[in-house]
Amino acid sequence: MQASLLTAPGSIELRSRPIPELQPDEVLVQIAAVGVCGSDVHYYHEGRIADFVVESPLILGHEASGVISKVGSAVSPTRVGERVSIEPQRACRTCEQCKRGAYNLCPFMEFYATPPIDGAFAQYAVIQSDFAFAIPDSMSLEAAALCEPLSVGIWSNQKAGTRAGSRVLVAGAGPIGIIVMQVAFAFGASEVLISDIAQTRRDAAARFGATRTLDPTQDDMPGLDVDVFIDASGAEPAVRAGIMALRPGGRAVLVGMGKDDISLPVSRIQGREIELTGVFRYANTWPLAIELVSSGKVDLDALVTGRYPLADVEAALHAATDPNALKVIVTPNTCS
Ligand SMILES: NC(=O)c1ccc[n+]([C@@H]2O[C@H](COP(=O)([O-])OP(=O)(O)OC[C@H]3O[C@@H](n4cnc5c(N)ncnc54)[C@H](O)[C@@H]3O)[C@@H](O)[C@H]2O)c1
Ligand SMILES: [Zn+2]
Ligand SMILES: [Zn+2]
Structure with missing residues (x-):
């Protein structure tokens, strides 16, 4: 071959x-x-x-x-x-x-x-x-x-507990961020906000149905009070801003892979009892991935x-x- x-x-x-x-x-x-x-x-x-x-x-x-x-x-x-x-x-x-x-x-x-x-x-x-x-x-x-990157999006939203009515913030509108957003909607999210520093990527996210696109260099995020934050950028400022944008008891899921060590707003995580986890690939996601695509919920x-x-x-x-x-x-x- x-x-x-x-x-x-x-x-x-x-x-x-x-x-x-x-x-x-x-x-x-x-x-x-x-x-x-x-x-x-x-x-x-x-x-x-x-x-x-x-x-x-x-x-x-x-x-x-x-x-x-x-x-x-x-x-x-x-x-x-x-x-x-x-x-x-x-x-x-x-x-x-x-x-x-x-x-x-x-x-x-x-x-x-x-x-x-x-x-x-x-x-x-x-x-x-x-x-x-x-x-x-x-x-x-x-x-x-x-279905492989889609599986990353499914696993991330499962870890995040995205469900009907969830308000979700995604950082990074690359292929993974856009898939994470589509899965969030498929899981019933009522709003998905997505941030990217690149205009072309924000435009792409808008085409795929983002409720709102954010420019992290311009838009203020701490007051968003979202239920879920999923980082698909790997960028330290995006992770920090995303955690600050969570409501009390919200969940942050780190998918993006950037620096090995970053600083986090620990007092905010404590004061709001934020739950934080990482994501490493996926397990048992393929049947749902195929279902989401064949039913037209994810493109x-x-x-x-x-x-x-x-x-x-x-x-x-x-x-x-x-x-x-x-x-x-x-x-x-x-x-x-
Ligand atoms: N954890 C896992 O199992 C897993 C699996 C697949 C991919 N990943 C990671 O997911 C990330 C996304 O993958 P991708 O293929 O979409 O990558 P990508 O590089 O195409 O997308 C990342 C996006 O983040 C944006 N960005 C950079 N700084 C930002 C900031 N401060 N705020 C908001 N957005 C910002 C970039 O402009 C870019 O559009 C990568 O870091 C990748 O390594 C992780
Ligand atoms: Zn990959
Ligand atoms: Zn084993």
């Missing part, structure tokens, strides 16, 4: 690789669409994220969909031909975190495009059968790929701003950083 490999920071090469071997519980997926994520761009430029260092050529891409072309010996052959969305993680299933259902926190997790595990910028990828979710005919394979197709064949992954990684872009897609099985 053809695969796009990160061979060194700043260097992507298209190479021939053997089609991966199947374990009994796995399926082989002919990859149709892969969303480009900020973490792919980060690995491309830096060759590492925190303690994960790219030490040998790595296939990037973890937001993937495709068609099952082969199944392992323990999987029903009737699955061949199914259009699927891939949940790109493999947990150990036996540790304490897995057993309590928080498998996203499994210390033995193998996650696509996180060294040394290959991702999906390739013609084929393998995944355990129960992490390949069949999608309805009405759903596009691009939307199926974007993922409208996020796609560009498409690139496998030979042009490098161009796709650059395009993903354009502030006018939202989601850039790589299509590994279309010819350039």
Whole structure:
């Protein structure tokens, strides 16, 4: 098969690789669409994220969909031909975190495009059968790929306790912030306010239905008294302002990944009994993701701003950083 490999920071090469071997519980997926994520761009430029260092050529891409072309010996052959969305993680299933259902926190997790595990910028990828979710005919394979960032949005809102009537503030109107906003509305939020320093991103959020867009350099936030604050920016001033905007007893959820250490308004957190948590990916979100898309409550197709064949992954990684872009897609099985 053809695969796009990160061979060194700043260097992507298209190479021939053997089609991966199947374990009994796995399926082989002919990859149709892969969303480009900020973490792919980060690995491309830096060759590492925190303690994960790219030490040998790595296939990037973890937001993937495709068609099952082969199944392992323990999987029903009737699955061949199914259009699927891939949940790109493999947990150990036996540790304490897995057993309590928080498998996203499994210390033995193998996650696509996180060294040394290959991702999906390739013609084929393998995944355990129960992490390949069949999608309805009405759903596009691009939307199926974007069930991955949608899962981040679902998990964030579940952690936040967003429900009917909630007033929600989101910081950051990138693809994650816009998905978080759409999920908040799908969960019944009556208002979703979204802030971004970039006008193009505020405009995009308005197109996706934001109740109000805020420019953090101009608009005053402390008096908002929202029920929920979800940070999808990773920016320290946005996190601080979001916590200040919460009503007493409100919840803050940190999704954005920025600096390792930031300062927080602790007396406000105490005086208002603010609940604060982080988010690390997701667990058990795919069935709901597929339902939200197929019922029309969340629109993922409208996020796609560009498409690139496998030979042009490098161009796709650059395009993903354009502030006018939202989601850039790589299509590994279309010819350039
Ligand atoms: N926790 C997780 O599991 C998880 C999963 C996926 C992504 N993420 C993180 O979520 C964040 C968002 O992802 P994305 O792909 O949308 O990134 P992005 O970079 O496209 O979007 C971030 C947005 O934040 C805006 N921003 C910067 N400073 C701001 C401020 N002070 N106030 C308001 N907005 C501000 C930027 O202009 C940008 O539009 C990233 O930090 C990413 O690493 C976390
Ligand atoms: Zn991602
Ligand atoms: Zn585990």
